[in-house]
Structures are given as C-alpha cells and as structure tokens.
Amino acid sequence: MINRRSVLRTGGVAAAGALGAAALASTADAATATHTSHHHHQGDPDPTGGVTRTLLQEHPSPAKGWNAVQTLVEIPRRKESGRHSHPGVEVGYIVRGDVVMEFDDRPSLRLRTGDPFFIPSGAIHNARNVGKVTTMMLSTYVVDETQPLVTTY
Structure with missing residues (x-):
C-alpha cells in the first residue's frame, strides 16, 4: 500500500523514487547538467531546490507491462x-x-491555472515556474513498468 501523502524526492529534483519497477533513475546529474536553456535562471545555485513530486496513486495499466501513475508536482x-x-x-x-x-525539440508552452497539457513519451522537457505562487501540477503517466519514471539530463 502506498501512503498517498508521502513525498518522494532525490536530491533537489522531484522524484517518485519508490515506484517498484518504475523506480527513478539517479537525479544527481540534474543540478550539474551542462545543457541549459536560454531561459535558465543564471546564478541560481539550485534551480530545482524545493521541487517535489507527491505520489498519489499507482496501478497496473490494462496494457500489459505498463503502469498508470499519478503525482502532484509542486514547483x-x-x-x-x-x-x-x-x-x-x-x-x-x-x-x-x-x-x-x-522542450528540447519544439517551442515552449505557457501554461496557467486551469490549463491541460500533454507530453509525448521520451520528450525532454522542463517546467519553469514564472508565476508568483508555488505551481501545482497534477500529472498522470502511462509508463513502461520496467523503466524509471523520470530520467534527468
């Protein structure tokens, strides 16, 4: 049984690390990643500090070998x-x-309270809070159960 209030994180990067077979890859390299977008906050020694991903639920998907995972991400x-x-x-x-x-391979999207979004499998992306409050995103994933939920770059 998963404690829905448990906040799971690794280092300064949001991570849902206790997902059984979908356990997260190491996020240690995230803070020292050499690639930064032109929007990156220069001078912030920990741009991902305080970011959390709270695991709400995880279930086997109807498709064999896949899991449905839901998280609340706070930035x-x-x-x-x-x-x-x-x-x-x-x-x-x-x-x-x-x-x-x-995104690494497409134009950026501006998202505000109430906006839905979709991110294709494998798309490298970064959610950057440009507002005045802590952003809260509800994210549902349908993922390969043998792979880490998050791979950082």
Whole structure:
C-alpha cells in the first residue's frame, strides 16, 4: 500500500523514487547538467531546490507491462523541474500557478491555472515556474513498468 501523502524526492529534483519497477533513475546529474536553456535562471545555485513530486496513486495499466501513475508536482516560485523525460506519456493539468514548459525539440508552452497539457513519451522537457505562487501540477503517466519514471539530463 502506498501512503498517498508521502513525498518522494532525490536530491533537489522531484522524484517518485519508490515506484517498484518504475523506480527513478539517479537525479544527481540534474543540478550539474551542462545543457541549459536560454531561459535558465543564471546564478541560481539550485534551480530545482524545493521541487517535489507527491505520489498519489499507482496501478497496473490494462496494457500489459505498463503502469498508470499519478503525482502532484509542486514547483516553488522562480524554480524549475529540471530537464527530464518519461518512458511513456504524461497527461497533466495546472492546478495552480504559471509555468513555461520548455522542450528540447519544439517551442515552449505557457501554461496557467486551469490549463491541460500533454507530453509525448521520451520528450525532454522542463517546467519553469514564472508565476508568483508555488505551481501545482497534477500529472498522470502511462509508463513502461520496467523503466524509471523520470530520467534527468
């Protein structure tokens, strides 16, 4: 049984690390990643500090070998999730806040409270809080159960 209130994180990067076979990859390199977008907050020694991903639920998907995982991601003001990808799709909703979702392979998206979003499998992205409050995002993933939920870059 998963404690839905447990906050699971590794280092300064949000991480849902206790997901059984979908355990997270190491996030140690996230803070020292050499690639930064032109929007990166220069001079912030810990751009992902305080970011959390709370595991709400995890269930086997009807598709064999896949899991459905739901999390609540919180990103403090002027912080970001860090560049990462997932081994499946992410379907999300901005519960509160204002973010720019940056992608390596497509234009950025500005998302505000009430906006839905979809991130394709394997797409490298970074959610950057550009608002005045801690952003809260509800994210549901359908992911390969043999892979880490999050791979950081």
